[in-house]
Amino acid sequence: MELVQMQKSLQDYTKSLFLDGVLDSQFLQLQQLQDESNPDFVSQVVTLFFQDSDRILNDLSLSLDQQVVDFKKVDPHVHQLKGSSSSIGAQRVKNACVVFRSFCEQQNVEGCHRCLQQVKKEYYLVKNRLETLFKLEQQIVASGGMIPAMELGF
Amino acid sequence: MASDGGVSCLRRSEMMSVGIGGIDSPPLDVDEVHVLAVDDSLVDRIVIERLLRITSCKVTAVDSGWRALEFLGIDNEKASAELDESSSFRQVPVVIMSSENVITRIDRCLEEGAEDFLLKPVKLADVKRLRNYLARDVKHSNGNKRKLPKDSPPLTLSPDSSDSSPPRSTLSPDSSDSSPPPSTLSPDSSDSSSPPLSPVEIFSSPLLSPLDDEVDDVLTSSPESTPSLVRRQKMRSPGLD
Numbered sequence: 001m002e003l004v005q006m007q008k009s010l011q012d013y014t015k016s017l018f019l020d021g022v023l024d025s026q027f028l029q030l031q032q033l034q035d036e037s038n039p040d041f042v043s044q045v046v047t048l049f050f051q052d053s054d055r056i057l058n059d060l061s062l063s064l065d066q067q068v069v070d071f072k073k074v075d076p077h078v079h080q081l082k083g084s085s086s087s088i089g090a091q092r093v094k095n096a097c098v099v100f101r102s103f104c105e106q107q108n109v110e111g112c113h114r115c116l117q118q119v120k121k122e123y124y125l126v127k128n129r130l131e132t133l134f135k136l137e138q139q140i141v142a143s144g145g146m147i148p149a150m151e152l153g154f
Numbered sequence: 155m156a157s158d159g160g161v162s163c164l165r166r167s168e169m170m171s172v173g174i175g176g177i178d179s180p181p182l183d184v185d186e187v188h189v190l191a192v193d194d195s196l197v198d199r200i201v202i203e204r205l206l207r208i209t210s211c212k213v214t215a216v217d218s219g220w221r222a223l224e225f226l227g228i229d230n231e232k233a234s235a236e237l238d239e240s241s242s243f244r245q246v247p248v249v250i251m252s253s254e255n256v257i258t259r260i261d262r263c264l265e266e267g268a269e270d271f272l273l274k275p276v277k278l279a280d281v282k283r284l285r286n287y288l289a290r291d292v293k294h295s296n297g298n299k300r301k302l303p304k305d306s307p308p309l310t311l312s313p314d315s316s317d318s319s320p321p322r323s324t325l326s327p328d329s330s331d332s333s334p335p336p337s338t339l340s341p342d343s344s345d346s347s348s349p350p351l352s353p354v355e356i357f358s359s360p361l362l363s364p365l366d367d368e369v370d371d372v373l374t375s376s377p378e379s380t381p382s383l384v385r386r387q388k389m390r391s392p393g394l395d
Contacts, residue, residue: 084197087275
């Protein structure tokens, strides 16, 4: 594929993530922090987010599987995931966490289980999309091209 | 337990004066500030560190209030003896970062002496704004940077009129403040006659009791553990239960 085509694909793909609400403007903020001195900043932060989130989701699954659910343990995990997803612009994950927290507050175990499933679903979705995005970027760079700046016309 | 973070800004000479040794870095520019960022979230630490570096701050990021105290050379056991209202740490401006968007809470932080309040997720514009007035503040610092509540300059909380944007607080330094002429940097700021420099500390807001509103979550912890306690006698770890 030609470089120009790849760059266009990347732009379209990125745009679709915003239009679908998978990412929000905070992701653009992260991109602003990337430059020649920190060319991999976004992927580095996002990778940390993935590692962090994998751990949190694991802890959440364990906590919710207990005979007696300790919401004092569950809620902080969800809060943390909400915070980190918000910081990278993973909007749907964040929103799912907000709902999750309200069920925690109600101490609704069934509701929390459903929320966990929803959070996981959104998380795997954004993970998948971002991994694809980074692959597209790598292909462009490998072909000697530059990553096009994000058009903000939407 | 999830909490938020904070940033503390110290001039190198100020840091030396409070006994933080072993700093192996080139001398700072007179206008350079050193920020101590406190946040238990790794992702947030990385982001705030980058935000600060990009705005020309030297940054140290730590993951807890305890480590912040460690970094500042405050021994928790001796804290009540060492820290009092005249301590140079009182000069350290504190900025709170929180995902919590509750005006009463924000007001409370400001009343307790916080310099500013940044709503998470923090944006480059927020940090730039902070950096601008901190640079100005640091140049014109007077002897008692942090005022008692009755002496506080008027603070303006400017809620954004659009529904989707959260309110952001702004600090309007009182320009009628009778400050001495801009302080000259002196490596020996333990000299009480020279105006202390103005370091900055930004802490993520500690957790409060659950009070979720529709849009934003609230954090869970004792309201007593406010970040400004780092400069008070009562030494409970800021931001932790």
